Amino acid sequence: MKVFSSNCTFDYSWDEVSTANWRKYCPWNDKSPHVIAVDTLSRVVDSQTGILRTERLITCNQSVPQWVLSLFGGSSTSHVYEVSYVDPMTKKVTMCSTNLTWSNVLNVRETVIYQPSPSMPTSKTDFQQEAKITALCSGWQKIKNKIEEASVERFGQNAKRGREGFEAVLEMSRRVFSEQREHENQKMQS
Numbered sequence: 001m002k003v004f005s006s007n008c009t010f011d012y013s014w015d016e017v018s019t020a021n022w023r024k025y026c027p028w029n030d031k032s033p034h035v036i037a038v039d040t041l042s043r044v045v046d047s048q049t050g051i052l053r054t055e056r057l058i059t060c061n062q063s064v065p066q067w068v069l070s071l072f073g074g075s076s077t078s079h080v081y082e083v084s085y086v087d088p089m090t091k092k093v094t095m096c097s098t099n100l101t102w103s104n105v106l107n108v109r110e111t112v113i114y115q116p117s118p119s120m121p122t123s124k125t126d127f128q129q130e131a132k133i134t135a136l137c138s139g140w141q142k143i144k145n146k147i148e149e150a151s152v153e154r155f156g157q158n159a160k161r162g163r164e165g166f167e168a169v170l171e172m173s174r175r176v177f178s179e180q181r182e183h184e185n186q187k188m189q190s
Contacts, residue, residue: 002148017125020173031165052086
């Protein structure tokens with residue numbers, strides 16, 4: 001097993017980040033054209049804790065090398081199962097995802113956490129990402145290591161693009177909300 005981890009701080013409040021998180025795969029995010037569909041399977045709020053639990057199926061079109069398709073079969077369309085928890089009391093979003101496609105060859109378990117930055121809790125949000133990647137080639141340790149190393153490298157490249165895309169979504173969301181507040185203020189003054 002190999003582990004990819006990444007941390008950064010967004011210059012947006014937790015409210016902005018936790019709201020924009022639901023739009024990160026929107027059509028105008030040019031950093032996620034591989035995402036074909038995001039289907040919500042269930043969404044429920046725990047009446048005692050207030051935690052929103054959501055299950056989603058994310059369908060992607062991956063660029064799988066032809067030799068992999070020839071060797072293992074299948075297609076370039078893949079599915080990821082995601083469970084997220086939004087805790088409004090502690091201001092923490094936790095998202096856990098795992099690949100469903102190719103899981104008999106390569107298992108990827110990712111956890112992402114968004115929470116207010118301790119340094120500036122009202123205006124910045126810390127982002128933590130960890131992915132545990134395990135190739136399931138029994139008996140071939142050298143090949144297994146190469147597959148895991150290549151997968152971690154690719155995951156890192158995709159994670160960088162994902163953060164850039166999310167920054168664009170955050171900026172667009174901030175502009176939309178600012179325009180909406182301005183419009184509401186004008187209506188109240190009229």
